[in-house]
Amino acid sequence: MKISPTDLILNSDGSVYHLNLLPENISNTIITVGDPGRVHKVSQYFDDVEFEMNKREFITHTGTIGGKRITVMSTGMGTDNIEIFFNEIDALVNIDLKTREPRTKKKKLKVIRIGTSGALQEDIKLGSHLVSDNAVGFDNLMTFYNLPMNAQEVKLSKKLKTATGLPFAPYVVKGSQELLETIGKGMIVGNTVTCPGFYAPQGRSLRLSLKFPKLLEDLNYFHVDDFWLTNFEMETAGYYALGRLLGHDVISVNAILANRITNKFSKDPDKVVDSLIKTVLERI
Structure with a gap:
């Protein structure tokens, strides 16, 4: 069953609404921090940073460390922001954004706050x-x-x-x-x-x-x-x-x-x- 455009809101480039991310922009292991200023304090230790996105309080850096691909994101403070983060990050891996239908095979992410x-x-x-x-x-x-x-x-x-x-x-x-x-x-x-x-x-x-x-x-x-x-x-x-x-x-x-x-x-x-x-x- 297709998810409506008002339930799953996408930007003009097909990215999820608040995070401004596409599925290829994130890894399966995600570190989260509350403070947007703390994202760089994590990614400074990456061997390289392949992707960056700044949208509202949600800042994303994806790169590698020791050959492992890792994403670090800021969420801002409070569980209201966590609800936005988690629903949209899950949509990136478990919903086909083009058909707006949930994927049959679900992917499990590792999230470390x-x-x-x-x-x-x-x-x-x-x-x-x-x-x-x-x-x-x-x-x-x-x-x-x-x-x-x-x-x-x-x-x-x-x-x-x-x-x-x-x-x-x-x-x-x-x-x-x-x-x-x-x-x-x-x-x-x-x-x-x-x-x-x-x-x-x-x-x-x-x-x-x-x-x-x-x-x-x-x-x-x-x-x-x-x-x-x-x-x-x-x-x-x-x-x-x-x-x-x-x-x-x-x-x-x-x-x-x-x-x-x-x-x-x-x-x-x-x-x-x-x-x-x-x-x-x-x-x-």
């Missing part, structure tokens, strides 16, 4: 690298999709709603175990909360009062058996949920720049991020 994050536990040191085993979505993106969750994920979701007093049940979803073992080898293994904002949703207050003033404390203390929340940021849950729905392998690795329990921030955040970039590129 390199991001920054704040720790929720006192013993997680600044400068650490943390790989997200599970993600907890405090955003509402999955309200609009039919995300399957297993019994343990449903249990955690219900208990989180009760513990935090939030008026909704967060969604909980696991990342790729294969990528966790390869890309995340030797890193702190954690469970990441994805928030729909940087300030109040992460317990920060400047001039506005917080509706949930104990949120930080609640997240710090929350646990079910050996499941503890370790850090928060703004994208991982969207990655893991859409990866599950679309059939792609996804992992999120985090440079810990802040510890929200000790109220300390890294003195050299660029160095921490660069170290994580090099580690990921060595393991791909």
Whole structure:
């Protein structure tokens, strides 16, 4: 069945609407970063860059390193942008853009998010690298999709709603175990909360009062058996949920720049991020 021109919007050159990419412009392994300025910080280590595209906050570089073809893309911040990224990147490999029909044989991509994050536990040191085993979505993106969750994920979701007093049940979803073992080898293994904002949703207050003033404390203390929340940021849950729905392998690795329990921030955040970039590129 053909997908309508208002559901799958293409540019005049046949590229997908927001990313401005054609199928040949990307590799099967995609590194993503939130900050457009961080794309070059990854691709500077490529042996060569064969393709570049700048469109909105979505900047794409594709090249090779050690003979392996890799794409790095920026997505901007928030799960709303991740939804655009994932639907359009999937369309490039699993929809025939000329006939507008889904391909019979589906391709599985490897997507590796390199991001920054704040720790929720006192013993997680600044400068650490943390790989997200599970993600907890405090955003509402999955309200609009039919995300399957297993019994343990449903249990955690219900208990989180009760513990935090939030008026909704967060969604909980696991990342790729294969990528966790390869890309995340030797890193702190954690469970990441994805928030729909940087300030109040992460317990920060400047001039506005917080509706949930104990949120930080609640997240710090929350646990079910050996499941503890370790850090928060703004994208991982969207990655893991859409990866599950679309059939792609996804992992999120985090440079810990802040510890929200000790109220300390890294003195050299660029160095921490660069170290994580090099580690990921060595393991791909």
